[in-house]
Every structure is written in C-alpha cells, then in structure tokens.
Amino acid sequence: MTADDARRYASPPCMAADIAPGYFDPQQPSDVARWRRAERARLRPARQAMRVQDRRAAAAALTGHLRDLLAARFGDMRGRVVSAYWPIKGEPDLRPLMEELSAAGATVALPLVEVKHAPLVFRHWTPQTRMVRGDWNIPVPPDDAVAVTPEITLAPLMGWDMAGYRLGYGGGYFDRTLAALSPRPVTIGVGFQAAKLDTIHPQPHDIALDVIVTEAGLQVDRDAP
Template structure:
C-alpha cells in the first residue's frame, strides 16, 4: 500500500469515528416523538425523482442509522416494488431481494437482517443507502466494507439516495477515485441536491 493510500484510509477511518460519535449523540438527544415521526413521509422532490422507478431498494437499519423501512408504506402507495440488500459474502458482494412489510427476514452478517434466499432477486431502479456521513458534494462515507460502492457500480443506472440524520453532514468526505456521489441525500429535515448546473453520473 502506498503512503497516499494509507493516509486516505486513515482519513476515512478518522472521519467515520467522528461521524459515528456525532450520530450517536444526536439520536440519543433527539426527542422520542420527533424520532417516531421521522422518515415516514416521502417528500415531493424524492417522489418526483423516483416517479419512473418501478423497484426501490430500502435497507434494515443497524443501531442508530436512519430508519429506512419507515418509507415502505409511502413507497407501496406509489406503486413501487420493494427490495432489501442481501449480503452474499464478506468480499463486498450484495444482491437485492424482494420484500414487503410483514415478510420474513433472516439474520445476516454484521448484525443486519435480510430477505431469505427464496425471495425473488430484483434489479433496483433506485437505492436508498445508509451512510455514516455525507457532504455538500453528496459524497457518501459508508461503513468501509465497499458493499454499496459495488452495488452502485453494478446497478449504475439506479438513482442513489442517501438516508441519514442531519447531524451526519460534515465539511468534507475523503473520497477515493472510484467513489461516486449520490443523486440526493434525505435527512429528517432536508433534501440535499447537487449544486445547480452540476451533472451527476
């Protein structure tokens, strides 16, 4: 590993530690009613963004991650088919399998829950992704396993939407050459979009 690569990794690790601590403190201090009300509605800018998306991927939150499954009812009302990530191995491979509220979930790796292998495979048109931190460029800092990086590359036509708490915005996310920005970030307070005139891949 080059000195530059090692430095970049250290920068990301430091950013993750600080962002996790900020998220943990924010959620712990959040009014319980505000927590219960967060992320149930599908804001109109997000609804418009995914209007032509037939299949939408959510995720089962771990710990104090933003509760993505609360969006399920609103998405179903919009006629979307839902799916959830299923971690295949520890090499960063993740697939998406169909899910609806009430369907069986199995214990997966890293404390996650996912649909069983018997659930149909789906190709998501939009992916709601958890994050540790994000910045104004819509760069996403993840857990470090590379699962969503690989999923974004494999489903390159899918709309990428980060879901997080407002406290997870930081000044600068250290980014590698292969990192791609999100199309939107949604928090309990705001929708973050690309800078005006900026075209995202």
C-alpha cells in the first residue's frame, strides 16, 4: 500500500482471520456453521459418556417435569396429538412417558424423514407398533401408520440456550417442519442441563422453542409473563 492509499482509508484492512485462525464472527453464517459443528462434536460424546445410571436418573427426573408441565398446561391429554422421538445417541429416553400418554388417550406420533430436505412426517405410534428402520437407521412407525399433525412437539436438544434456541444435529429438519406447520404446535425442547450454551448464535432460519425442560426442571418458558 502506498502513502496515498493509506490516506484514503480510515483504518487498514482487517486481517484478523489470517492473524488468528480461531477468529469467529457470529454475523457470518459460515463461521456459525463451523462453530456449531465443533459444539456438536463436543456435546455428543460428552452426552454418550454419561454413566448409564446417571442418564436413567436424569431421564426419570425429566419425565416427571414433563408430566407436570403437560398436566398444568393441557390438563386431560385425551385426544391430544403429541409428537415425541425415539432416543438415539444418548438422548433422554421418553418412552415410558410415551406409553403413559398413549394409555391416557393421547395420540402419540414419531417424526420420520420421507423426503430428503423436506418437512418431517409424523406417524401414529402405540406400544404395539411394529417399528421399522428409517433414515439414519432410527426406528420409526411403518408406512401404513396413520399420518397426523401434532399440536404438542417434544424435541430432543443437542444443545440449548436461555433464549429458547435449539442446537440439533444440523440437518435443519425440525426448523423446516415448524415453518411448514400451521397452526404451529407448542414446541417443548427436551435435553440435559449440561448441554446449556451461552447462545447458539441464532440465524434467520432458526426458530425459538416455546419451552425447554431438563432434568433440573423448567428452564425456558417464552409464554411466561
């Protein structure tokens, strides 16, 4: 740069990305995507490293908090359509709650990918459902199970923040599905307290959840006064 060039600029060009390899700009989608991949790579093995008894105790406590929340918000669950999830990779196991809800007269559904990069489809599940292997080898109801639209959605969290944002597995299916559903279901994030983040650096496509529950209790309630 010549002396004349220097006089034309208030400051020299920013070379921070070259000077500091770890430089992170939360306004840049590529930086946020890279940061999220790193957080998933950190959080997933930490979750899977939990002792079996600790994971079971946390899941039992979480189930109790969810049971109380659903009773307080919705009362009688008969006729309600609730989507849950089949636990994988150390996620909290909500299958006992799913059985309770089904026995109480709720329609329990599980999400599945039927078309790549499209919104999820929810199919009816009962404890007697013959499960098949779906995308990512996750057990799902068969094609002949009735498709339903949930009014309450329980979503697993890889990570979460106090603004109600969810860090998922990176496929974008959950946000894509919420954007397509009308009316939008009540969204309840379900995860471990240890997965709390200061922020997920939300981007325009991210949709905040209504509620987040962990084994420590209700953490986020965006409807609260």
